[in-house]
Amino acid sequence: MNRTESKARDDGGALLEVRGLTVTFGTPRGDVDVVRDLSFTVDRRQTLGIVGESGSGKSMTSLAVMGLLPKGATASGSIRLDGVEILGKSDAALRKLRGNSMAMVFQDPLSSLNPYYTVGLQITEAYRAHHNVSRKAARAVAIEALDRVRIKDPHLRIDHYPHQFSGGMRQRIMIAIALCCEPDLVIADEPTTALDVTVQAQILELMADLQAETGTGMIFITHDLAVVSQVAQDVVVMNGGVQVEAGSTEQIFSAPQHDYTRALLAAIPRLDDDLEELKMVGDFRTGATR
Amino acid sequence: MTTMPTQLAVETEEKGSPFSGGGPSSARRVIRTMRKSPAVLFSAGFIALITIMAIAAPLLTHLSGWGPYEYDPSAVNADLGGIPNGPLGGIGPTHWFGVEPQSGRDIFARIAFGAQVSLLISVSATLLTTFIGVVLGTLAGFYGGWVDQVISRLMDFLMAFPSLIFMIALLSALPAGNRPFLLVVVLSVFGWPYMARVVRGQTMSLKNREFVEAAYASGASRVRIVFREVLPNLTGTIIVMATLSVPGYIGTEAGLSFLGVGVTPPTASWGQMIASAVPWYATDPMYFFVPGLFLFLTVLSFTVFGDHLSKAIDTGEAR
Numbered sequence: 001m002n003r004t005e006s007k008a009r010d011d012g013g014a015l016l017e018v019r020g021l022t023v024t025f026g027t028p029r030g031d032v033d034v035v036r037d038l039s040f041t042v043d044r045r046q047t048l049g050i051v052g053e054s055g056s057g058k059s060m061t062s063l064a065v066m067g068l069l070p071k072g073a074t075a076s077g078s079i080r081l082d083g084v085e086i087l088g089k090s091d092a093a094l095r096k097l098r099g100n101s102m103a104m105v106f107q108d109p110l111s112s113l114n115p116y117y118t119v120g121l122q123i124t125e126a127y128r129a130h131h132n133v134s135r136k137a138a139r140a141v142a143i144e145a146l147d148r149v150r151i152k153d154p155h156l157r158i159d160h161y162p163h164q165f166s167g168g169m170r171q172r173i174m175i176a177i178a179l180c181c182e183p184d185l186v187i188a189d190e191p192t193t194a195l196d197v198t199v200q201a202q203i204l205e206l207m208a209d210l211q212a213e214t215g216t217g218m219i220f221i222t223h224d225l226a227v228v229s230q231v232a233q234d235v236v237v238m239n240g241g242v243q244v245e246a247g248s249t250e251q252i253f254s255a256p257q258h259d260y261t262r263a264l265l266a267a268i269p270r271l272d273d274d275l276e277e278l279k280m281v282g283d284f285r286t287g288a289t290r
Numbered sequence: 291m292t293t294m295p296t297q298l299a300v301e302t303e304e305k306g307s308p309f310s311g312g313g314p315s316s317a318r319r320v321i322r323t324m325r326k327s328p329a330v331l332f333s334a335g336f337i338a339l340i341t342i343m344a345i346a347a348p349l350l351t352h353l354s355g356w357g358p359y360e361y362d363p364s365a366v367n368a369d370l371g372g373i374p375n376g377p378l379g380g381i382g383p384t385h386w387f388g389v390e391p392q393s394g395r396d397i398f399a400r401i402a403f404g405a406q407v408s409l410l411i412s413v414s415a416t417l418l419t420t421f422i423g424v425v426l427g428t429l430a431g432f433y434g435g436w437v438d439q440v441i442s443r444l445m446d447f448l449m450a451f452p453s454l455i456f457m458i459a460l461l462s463a464l465p466a467g468n469r470p471f472l473l474v475v476v477l478s479v480f481g482w483p484y485m486a487r488v489v490r491g492q493t494m495s496l497k498n499r500e501f502v503e504a505a506y507a508s509g510a511s512r513v514r515i516v517f518r519e520v521l522p523n524l525t526g527t528i529i530v531m532a533t534l535s536v537p538g539y540i541g542t543e544a545g546l547s548f549l550g551v552g553v554t555p556p557t558a559s560w561g562q563m564i565a566s567a568v569p570w571y572a573t574d575p576m577y578f579f580v581p582g583l584f585l586f587l588t589v590l591s592f593t594v595f596g597d598h599l600s601k602a603i604d605t606g607e608a609r
Contacts, residue, residue, distance in 0.1 A: 099510075
């Protein structure tokens, strides 16, 4: 893979531009907006952190961008990737984009890998879905991809099954799969939540290195504010499906404007605090779910 | 990008499992587990024996000297109503398993040719039901919605149907024709829902697994998801279900032949032999015992083998 021929065109425009995104679930008791009127942009080489508690609509936002919303959910508004509207595109057209222009790293690296196949086969599958190359050529790509995510002895490890790797290595393999087609945009949906803290640090470092290397834009979804402060330049704070605050990471952390953001920040336990109990984030539900 | 924690010592140690052992070829692992159990060795041995006997039936009867349709009046005592000469139903060097009362047909030859019929019907029915069951089960499980509704209601209907009575009625009404073929068709029509139900359930849980979502996210099509992500993970279940359904079909075929609606005479069948042995159970118990024993051991062997296969596959981590 030659990095100089990267697909990314630096034409000044934002890589991903989401305007007024609303995701609606039709239920027998009426429609429920799980994401309402959300707007943000992601630039090349930039990482946007989306923060929020469970059920705040973070994952639905990422699925809407990938065009992978579950049955019964509809998205409205506008999602433009590289200036091209992707909302409302046909499934076949979206399939061409998935993996190729935008890729996803999931939360649980064990269940995201098919236990039936060797990791090499899973990387080559993902690559061959978008590139018409021989198995042999794809294998070389896979070895390089494993090497890039710092897996030692990639030419040996390529023939191993997922259960023969540790949790951190599995997540590296997921990252290798996501990056093998050199996507412009990577959505990482809580990629470090299932990992312990030391491995988490390694994975974050690796992702930062790879991003610097490839110039990918990234959406980093998490509920961990500490992680966001490390990886993201911009942050969107979500609660109950709506954006409560957005801005640069420094701004959000040093001068939060919204009560909810302040509550989130206050809920981070500090080593020098003398606390009997952990502070709770109160009920700030502002969205459609009452 | 803010700076990250420095390289950790763990990094160098993180190796996962050692390189030894290579990939867990799951078939090899299953065979290794299975080989440890004597019950598996006996049942596999018996299945192999029956299979060889069925395939080599013409050769074996050539060796024994008596075909399945040859009458041997010298082996039965006409004065005693046709009871075989000699003890134990006429077992001896000429007739290895004895002879039929009255006609004097060689039981060994009829057992061997009966095995042919039994295995042919049960294996064909298993292949057909497995195919139909997997296709319809995957369709129902993967697509859900009205496809699932139609297939599931059809399965409910067929499983609630009094199939044995219907099979008896249908087979006695149909013209004789090619009986083994008809049996396979009738058995399959009522047999596939059992496979389909299991496949449907497993497909429904597999399609919601994260690796399927990950495959979608990397741009895989639905067809690819079904054949590359879902079906391979079902192979263990399918193999076990198929193995366990073979004895069921052997039993049903024997039962239908016993009731006189299965394989028609003079073609040999175990069930039919047991049926014709009923009037003779007091005077010539061996005529009843031999086909009964073969039927029992064959069904038992397949069941034991299938049970152990199911255990060996279930405990595997490569599932």
